[in-house]
Amino acid sequence: AQSVTQLDSQVPVFEEAPVELRCNYSSSVSVYLFWYVQYPNQGLQLLLKYLSGSTLVKGINGFEAEFNKSQTSFHLRKPSVHISDTAEYFCAVSDGSARQLTFGSGTQLTVLP
Amino acid sequence: GAGVSQSPRYKVAKRGQDVALRCDPISGHVSLFWYQQALGQGPEFLTYFQNEAQLDKSGLPSDRFFAERPEGSVSTLKIQRTQQEDSAVYLCASTLGGLNTGELFFGEGSRLTVL
Numbered sequence: 443a444q445s446v447t448q449l450d451s452q453v454p455v456f457e458e459a460p461v462e463l464r465c466n467y468s469s470s471v472s473v474y475l476f477w478y479v480q481y482p483n484q485g486l487q488l489l490l491k492y493l494s495g496s497t498l499v500k501g502i503n504g505f506e507a508e509f510n511k512s513q514t515s516f517h518l519r520k521p522s523v524h525i526s527d528t529a530e531y532f533c534a535v536s537d538g539s540a541r542q543l544t545f546g547s548g549t550q551l552t553v554l555p
Numbered sequence: 556g557a558g559v560s561q562s563p564r565y566k567v568a569k570r571g572q573d574v575a576l577r578c579d580p581i582s583g584h585v586s587l588f589w590y591q592q593a594l595g596q597g598p599e600f601l602t603y604f605q606n607e608a609q610l611d612k613s614g615l616p617s618d619r620f621f622a623e624r625p626e627g628s629v630s631t632l633k634i635q636r637t638q639q640e641d642s643a644v645y646l647c648a649s650t651l652g653g654l655n656t657g658e659l660f661f662g663e664g665s666r667l668t669v670l
């Protein structure tokens with residue numbers, strides 16, 4: 443079985459400040475890792491994904507994440523946030539052979555002016 | 556259309572009523588998924604189709620939930636004798652291949668409220 447823990451349910455941050463949204467996972471096998479973003483009243487949109495290769499993954503809108511196998515983490519970072527980054531962010535894991543994507547409970551990022 | 560389309564966007568049902576939620580995936584996408592998202596929670600897997608075959612329904616919470624995709628394109632999620640605990644947003648997602656290709660394309664969801 444696989445699971446995802448997002449340690450912070452809410453993260454307020456001022457505009458142009460850096461932000462890190464934390465994600466830890468558990469899985470008995472190799473994993474694929476994802477970050478999705480959900481803007482109000484919209485569907486989930488893929489921000490970035492780790493399938494293999496370089497552990498530093500760059501995504502859309504200036505976000506990046508680093509896969510750390512020893513710490514079983516996949517934290518999301520952005521060096522300077524904008525008001526428009528306000529949204530709910532979900533970390534998700536798949537073991538590839540499963541047909542299920544397991545999501546965390548989400549982190550609400552609120553960017554303050 | 557270009558994206559995954561779901562209808563209705565909002566549905567209010569009285570307890571005990573049956574409801575049907577429709578998903579129109581991106582044209583040509585082989586895989587289709589249904590998720591349930593309760594308020595303040597992440598999406599939880601319900602079921603998965605590859606073309607018309609329902610390959611995994613392990614996430615369906617009870618036998619009141621039924622999903623079909625008879626022609627391998629449009630899918631319907633049916634909930635019989637709705638209960639208050641069924642209130643949630645039901646998300647549909649599709650992808651061209653299997654899950655390990657990395658990206659699911661999600662619809663905007665159908666918000667079900669059971670009174």
